[in-house]
């Protein structure tokens with residue numbers, strides 16, 4: 176199955192489960208630390224600028240944003256664990272992310288983004304552990320690959336996979352390295368979740 180990446184639209188932003196789209200599309204959700212590049216990945220994949228809102232300011236995505244791409248849903252979840260975001264705000268996000276991940280029947284796969292330059296954080300490790308426990312299919316995307324040399328890809332992926340115990344791949348929203356592999360993973364999630 177090849178997704179028609181030109182057929183995409185923003186559906187809605189939601190905070191509460193009752194406001195999620197009432198559709199039957201299988202959904203792929205993006206999770207990761209605030210500022211890691213979740214919204215940028217969506218834009219890079221769809222070849223669109225500012226389709227998913229991107230900002231230098233961490234914590235920009237404070238709602239769950241639902242997009243439709245062809246016959247699937249792409250879900251941009253609020254980022255977790257950014258130190259500069261006040262604790263009170265972080266406490267509001269947590270149940271939002273947990274509700275989506277535990278209650279959404281449409282969910283067929285998770286893309287967990289980490290920054291290729293850094294070791295997975297304690298929050299990243301908590302998330303990966305939780306994904307493994309719940310058994311939701313998940314793949315780690317080590318993004319911002321343009322920020323390290325190619326020689327770093329292999330050792331960093333190996334470190335990531337051994338720490339998080341999930342499969343991982345390299346991506347850059349800037350150079351689009353990894354785009355085809357990522358589309359393959361999305362297709363596999365959809366096929367498996369059918």
Ligand SMILES: Nc1nc2c(ncn2[C@@H]2O[C@H](COP(=O)(O)OP(=O)(O)OP(=O)(O)O)[C@@H](O)[C@H]2O)c(=O)[nH]1
Pocket residue numbers: 207208209210211212213214215216228229230231232233234235236237252253254255318319320321322346347348349350
């Ligand atoms: N060099 C480089 N910069 C990137 C890449 N992906 C994202 N960025 C930059 O990182 C910053 C944050 O990107 P976002 O896509 O807004 O991150 P996010 O994960 O959606 O952040 P929140 O919405 O706060 O959770 C922006 O300044 C992006 O331009 C990448 O692959 N390479």
Ligand SMILES: [Mg+2]
Pocket residue numbers: 213214215228229235236251
């Ligand atoms: Mg965002």
